[in-house]
């Protein structure tokens with residue numbers, strides 16, 4: 500089986516010139532020179548061969564693409580920022596509706612609202628909103644797409660204070676699987692808005708409207724690196740801290756190997772480490788007191804405490820996640836961070852086949868936990884932490900070992916403290932379905948999907 504040849508023959512059987520003539524943007528097909536780059540996404544492990552990729556510059560392009568897919572029975576994958584870890588935004592033999600050309604942001608500082616085109620990334624939104632001293636919770640890497648991140652929930656440094664990105668979503672403009680253009684608000688097509696708040700693709704969302712919050716000062720970032728054998732002690736302290744952590748504080752411990760860079764002592768390079776890092780979204784001076792418990796303690800071999808503009812914080816990790824590397828992520832929500840889970844996480848770090856892999860613990864306190872049951876399809880808001888196991892590697896022959904490491908690590912921490920479902924953005928795995936991700940809200944989500952996409956043209960959860 501040759502997937503490129505299959506894509507070529509599917510494309511040859513379709514009247515693609517009809518679609519191309521209706522688009523303001525380009526249509527890339529398997530015999531075009533641009534195809535090799537156009538079918539690629541952030542995760543270098545994803546290797547799909549679509550029959551065509553429609554670059555949409557205006558909403559009419561999206562409606563034309565959906566109409567074409569419906570007429571010809573093509574599966575549709577929607578792509579905006581291209582950062583789906585599982586590669587869900589490309590589909591072999593189908594049509595990719597690429598929204599990256601819908602890249603715009605409009606801020607209304609009076610009403611504290613941002614309207615955002617589906618092609619914007621978080622860097623664009625943060626720069627636009629910060630120029631008015633405002634912000635909305637986004638992800639922690641600036642070139643991740645607003646569209647996919649919000650439709651999958653969206654945790655970030657401001658989430659304890661203001662909830663998931665999806666919790667701040669007030670309205671969306673959508674082209675549904677039936678091909679119609681709709682707006683969904685809390686009063687109109689409200690089932691569609693409910694589903695979009697974490698339920699993934701509910702049609703092609705062409706524009707998002709977010710609530711904004713004041714953030715007109717620097718934020719504080721602090722980080723301390725310790726040898727992994729201190730993990731039990733440090734994470735027990737973290738557990739105590741989280742019981743009463745303020746909404747301003749997002750403390751997210753992680754496990755990693757010490758990078759071989761000059762900021763770290765040579766003697767530590769390559770060693771397994773536990774890192775306690777935190778962002779304080781209130782006044783930086785208060786943050787310094789708040790984070791005193793983990794900054795510069797015994798055995799810390801690197802520590803930093805810096806006040807910085809929010810936009811700088813939001814791009815601080817960008818270089819750690821380069822395009823084209825191989826990645827496999829999976830997450831487990833834990834009701835409690837127990838000693839046995841800490842032990843397993845340390846063991847997993849020591850056994851990781853790649854030095855580039857990390858395990859991050861995202862806190863779920865504050866506004867995330869307070870959002871009511873009706874906030875959207877995401878479950879697990881009562882978790883104390885979500886453990887995200889993030890494998891990253893370059894060697895193509897190391898794929899099986901890295902994938903197995905992630906699965907094994909998840910199984911090892913999934914004791915009786917693990918909760919049903921997971922964060923959609925970190926669902927990973929092979930062929931997760933709605934039940935794996937949305938647990939007891941999956942049925943309601945499926946009903947909405949079937950109402951607006953009765954022929955099932957969109958790709959939903961998959962590995």
Ligand SMILES: Cc1cc2nc3c(=O)[nH]c(=O)nc-3n(C[C@H](O)[C@H](O)[C@H](O)COP(=O)(O)OP(=O)(O)OC[C@H]3O[C@@H](n4cnc5c(N)ncnc54)[C@H](O)[C@@H]3O)c2cc1C
Pocket residue numbers: 540541576577578579580581582583584587588598617637638639640642643644645646647648649650651652653654655699700701702703704705820924925
């Ligand atoms: C480096 C990196 C950092 C990350 N950091 C965070 C983080 O801090 N917090 C967090 O919660 N998640 C994070 N994630 C996960 C991220 O939120 C998801 O991978 C997200 O889906 C990416 O969105 P995208 O638009 O870039 O991706 P895409 O690959 O374009 O799309 C992702 C999914 O959304 C669907 N989709 C995209 N656009 C549309 C649209 N316009 N209408 C309907 N459906 C659409 C796609 O079909 C696909 O299923 C990160 C991922 C990466 C790779």
